[in-house]
Amino acid sequence: MENITERLVKYMEVKDLTAYRMTADANLSVGLIGKAIKGKSGLNIETIEKILLTYDDLNAQWFVTGKGEMLIVEEIEVEQSNEIMVDKELLLDMFQKVDYLFKLSIQENATQELNALRDRIMK
Template identity: 45%
Template sequence: MNIKERFVEYLKYKGIGQTAFEESAGLSRGAIAKKSGFNADSLEKIIVSCQDLNISWLLTGSGEMLIDKNILQEVKQPPVPYEFVQAMINERKQHDEMNAELIRQNGKLIQLLEESKKTVAVQKGDNASCADASGSGLEK
């Protein structure tokens, strides 16, 4: 028995039609019925869609068709403690507040810089008029 034959056996066991599975898993129509084997993309879609399918059995035929539900439960991650989540939320709020303050300070600095540029421009204009001695009677 090859991979496709084993997969068809799995679908029959689960009571899932080939066309229905192809559509739900994103496989091309007729991908299961084709005589050629599955490509890597198709196998990946099958693995993602069939969480209880023993991949070793699918590929080699050895072992059981289905993964033991007890094993699946052991593999799942334990829930994250509420205190940890709350601490992360509080830290995020502090970071948001600090970012808001930094944005406010940046706005003030930009405003001061613009005012400073205007002051420098006015001072340059005053210096230029002071340097012009025409009409002052100090000309040679």
């Protein structure tokens, strides 16, 4: 089972964040994230709280316990002429995140299915 630091690294990879960027964004002590990633220290409650308050899409339950989904996804919909339109860039961004997660942990078949989904989105 993953620990909180391993989950932090996964989140950073999905969001394309460096330890330096996270340190600056969350107003953490310099080197704190790097040391945690290298296993030289842990994350205390104040650090965890700062990270969760800074990154509001990070699911606190997943981050702390590993249960649930990594990201809190808000549905963004625009109603126009009684039809719901979804921003293609948002869908592509979500696709890229899902694609990354699949590459981490799912079978090779997932790549083909995701490519088909991307092709349908782009039509």
